[in-house]
Amino acid sequence: MSSTSEPIRLEDRIRDIQDFPQKGVLFKDITPMLQDGPYFRAAIERLAAHYSGADIQAVVGVESRGFIFGAPLAYLLNCGFVPVRKFGKLPAETINIEYALEYGTNIVEVHKDAIKPGQRVLIVDDLLATGGTVEAAIELVEKLGGHIAGVAFLVELSFLKGREHLKDHDVFALIKY
Numbered sequence: 001m002s003s004t005s006e007p008i009r010l011e012d013r014i015r016d017i018q019d020f021p022q023k024g025v026l027f028k029d030i031t032p033m034l035q036d037g038p039y040f041r042a043a044i045e046r047l048a049a050h051y052s053g054a055d056i057q058a059v060v061g062v063e064s065r066g067f068i069f070g071a072p073l074a075y076l077l078n079c080g081f082v083p084v085r086k087f088g089k090l091p092a093e094t095i096n097i098e099y100a101l102e103y104g105t106n107i108v109e110v111h112k113d114a115i116k117p118g119q120r121v122l123i124v125d126d127l128l129a130t131g132g133t134v135e136a137a138i139e140l141v142e143k144l145g146g147h148i149a150g151v152a153f154l155v156e157l158s159f160l161k162g163r164e165h166l167k168d169h170d171v172f173a174l175i176k177y
């Protein structure tokens with residue numbers, strides 16, 4: 001635990017792991033921040049402050065790190081949480097999409113009845129790298145008729161230019177590298 005009198009610089013609790021999960025990738029490990037109560041709380045509160053008054057009606061989080069930030073954010077914004085899950089985990093009727101991310105490919109899916117047409121949705125993930133993951137989540141939400149009111153991250157790796165794939169959307173990140 002850190003002293004609450006120190007100013008909280010979230011980047012002080014993110015560590016670099018070189019060559020994980022594969023050679024050439026500089027992995028930004030958020031687990032030190034999650035382990036430090038005041039830092040984790042500050043991250044969630046700063047995201048919530050940014051969207052207070054934005055009339056967010058649902059928060060969508062992408063499995064699995066998106067769940068860590070999405071669920072407490074939905075709680076603070078007083079709206080529901082919708083999980084976008086890796087393939088094969090959701091029990092009811094789903095739609096799915098395959099996508100590429102910085103280090104591989106994947107399939108994600110969402111329940112067909114999770115988003116109502118016109119609903120104002122905030123998509124949340126821990127990190128924006130190439131943008132493939134969040135683009136997939138946006139496509140799923142839009143297929144169900146949701147309106148993307150914002151896309152939020154703890155960390156943005158600006159040098160990977162993921163934001164360029166999200167030009168039509170309001171993108172916010174607490175930390176940029």
Ligand SMILES: O=P(O)(O)OC[C@H]1O[C@H](OP(=O)(O)OP(=O)(O)O)[C@H](O)[C@@H]1O
Pocket residue numbers: 062063064065066100101102103106125126127128129130131132133134162
């Ligand atoms: O912008 P991109 O290049 O798409 O990369 C970002 C995504 O990669 C990580 O998820 P990962 O698929 O590793 O799964 P995890 O959350 O289960 O660790 C991260 O949590 C983002 O969802």
Ligand SMILES: Nc1ncnc2[nH]cnc12
Pocket residue numbers: 025026027028029101102103127129130157
């Ligand atoms: N460089 C990276 N660090 C942490 N998570 C990631 N997800 C995709 N790229 C990543």
